[in-house]
Amino acid sequence: MYSEKVMDHFQHPRNVGQLPDADGIGEIGNPVCGDIMKLYIKVWDDRIQDVKFQTFGCGAAIASSSMMTELVMGKPLEEAERITRKNVADALDGLPPNKMHCSNLAADALHKAIEDYRIRNALPAVAP
Amino acid sequence: MKKIYLDHNATTPVDPRVLTAMHPYFSEVFGNPSSIHAFGREAKEALERARGRIAHLLRAGEREICFTGSGTEADNMAIKGVAHSYRNKGDHLITSQIEHHAVLASCAYLEKEGFRVTYLPVDGTGRVDPDDVRKAITDHTILITIMHANNEVGTIQAIPEIGRIAREHGVLFHTDAVQTAGKLPVDVDALNVDLLSLSGHKIYAPKGVGALYIRKGTKITPLIHGGHHEHGRRAGTENLASLVGLGKAAEIAGAERAEEYKRLTKLRDALHKKITDRIERVFLNGHPTQRIANTLNLSFAAVEGESIILSLDMEGIAVASGSACTSGSLESSHVLNAMGIIPELTQSSVRFSLGRTNTPEDMETVAEALPPIIERLRAMSPLT
Numbered sequence A: 001m002y003s004e005k006v007m008d009h010f011q012h013p014r015n016v017g018q019l020p021d022a023d024g025i026g027e028i029g030n031p032v033c034g035d036i037m038k039l040y041i042k043v044w045d046d047r048i049q050d051v052k053f054q055t056f057g058c059g060a061a062i063a064s065s066s067m068m069t070e071l072v073m074g075k076p077l078e079e080a081e082r083i084t085r086k087n088v089a090d091a092l093d094g095l096p097p098n099k100m101h102c103s104n105l106a107a108d109a110l111h112k113a114i115e116d117y118r119i120r121n122a123l124p125a126v127a128p
Numbered sequence B: 001m002k003k004i005y006l007d008h009n010a011t012t013p014v015d016p017r018v019l020t021a022m023h024p025y026f027s028e029v030f031g032n033p034s035s036i037h038a039f040g041r042e043a044k045e046a047l048e049r050a051r052g053r054i055a056h057l058l059r060a061g062e063r064e065i066c067f068t069g070s071g072t073e074a075d076n077m078a079i080k081g082v083a084h085s086y087r088n089k090g091d092h093l094i095t096s097q098i099e100h101h102a103v104l105a106s107c108a109y110l111e112k113e114g115f116r117v118t119y120l121p122v123d124g125t126g127r128v129d130p131d132d133v134r135k136a137i138t139d140h141t142i143l144i145t146i147m148h149a150n151n152e153v154g155t156i157q158a159i160p161e162i163g164r165i166a167r168e169h170g171v172l173f174h175t176d177a178v179q180t181a182g183k184l185p186v187d188v189d190a191l192n193v194d195l196l197s198l199s200g201h202k203i204y205a206p207k208g209v210g211a212l213y214i215r216k217g218t219k220i221t222p223l224i225h226g227g228h229h230e231h232g233r234r235a236g237t238e239n240l241a242s243l244v245g246l247g248k249a250a251e252i253a254g255a256e257r258a259e260e261y262k263r264l265t266k267l268r269d270a271l272h273k274k275i276t277d278r279i280e281r282v283f284l285n286g287h288p289t290q291r292i293a294n295t296l297n298l299s300f301a302a303v304e305g306e307s308i309i310l311s312l313d314m315e316g317i318a319v320a321s322g323s324a325c326t327s328g329s330l331e332s333s334h335v336l337n338a339m340g341i342i343p344e345l346t347q348s349s350v351r352f353s354l355g356r357t358n359t360p361e362d363m364e365t366v367a368e369a370l371p372p373i374i375e376r377l378r379a380m381s382p383l384t
């Protein structure tokens, strides 16, 4: 059902936990199945200097969260912001069709965390 | 690594004794039971022996047993068959919110045809209040269908009492006994039922066979039209070998049921205790005592069910969950929802369903595998 990459990230998720001094936090509930993800980012010089996640969800949700943190770690905010659920799913060598929404959870939490960072710092949203 | 199967409510392995009984009915005794020559007669005898064994298990008459292609078909046949036969008498059916989809979808289908259906609620343990059944009956009610025990949480309904109420009001009563036939005593007269469904693959017979008990005098419009098989109630050449298997499985279950029930109760309660001794915030879903012996449905707070299934699977342990993430439709368990379990705990549910393959050692293995899994997943969870 799941790719080896998904199972690897599920079993050994990267960047799990909280950042007590986070600059931005994105929490998102999955409207489809009711699962929850929380993402913490530390920003320095417009780059994601550190990122951690907590997820209450299926294997695909945990693996997507983990993969997403790997994709954005060290990236400029503008670049991180362009990451889509498809990027996350592709990086995991694909997800079963009924699990695509789980990668949404990761992408949405990321965008929310960046938005939270901008609001906290009264920064304008960057035009897409 | 020894694999441990704790998903017997989903399906069971074919018992080796059942397989042995089936063996001659593929290539040696292969006649069509409807043929009048010796080949056919021999097949027919085997078929009728199997029917006799099912009838004996249910304390029913042989003519009252109709073979079907699954438990689902038996449920469909009972519900649609009665509705279509008794349409001139009324257009109302009563069921519960926690039935198997085979029943719920049949009822929903009838609603589209203009029938009205009352879906009774259940309490926090999954029990239907027989008084609610009584109150729901109207002059137009033609069928009550309430399952004997629920496949997800194992809660047993007050079938004899509901049956008495149905009879007092002259309403037909069907029960889905797919999870109880061969586990609990299933005596159609003691249960006061007019129709009862069972399925082969839940009782160590093959998949794709089942049976519907139809009390003498109950009219049923067939689902499947064709030849005169099953007294014209279900057309199609019978699945001989598998039905022989079903008969054998019924015979074994009848002989071993009581002992096995005791053994499974002990194993299940040991597993429950071992888990709650080692893990905090574990909640039982289902009735504490009015529950089939093999079923243990637990919610592990703050951890999603599919992630528990995957983790146990990697240790060779097979279980199921009511979490939305594990259902093809991404809807969480309608059973746990109807019981009023909060969504987070529904997402956290895991069903352990035991059977003949399990030993006391299995319980210990599972209880040892679980704590690190739950700890790891809880450490990852935003919920507390």
Ligand SMILES: Cc1ncc(COP(=O)(O)O)c(C=O)c1O
Pocket: B009, B010, B070, B071, B072, B073, B075, B100, B102, B147, B149, B150, B151, B176, B178, B179, B199, B200, B201, B208, B209, B210
């Ligand atoms: C309570 C109940 N009813 C009906 C069925 C359907 O039986 P079958 O799989 O033979 O169609 C099942 C099995 O999933 C069940 O548990």
Ligand code: FES
Pocket: A030, A033, A034, A035, A056, A057, A058, A059, A060, A061, A099, A101, A102, B324, B325, B326
């Ligand atoms: S998070 Fe629920 S299905 Fe993936």
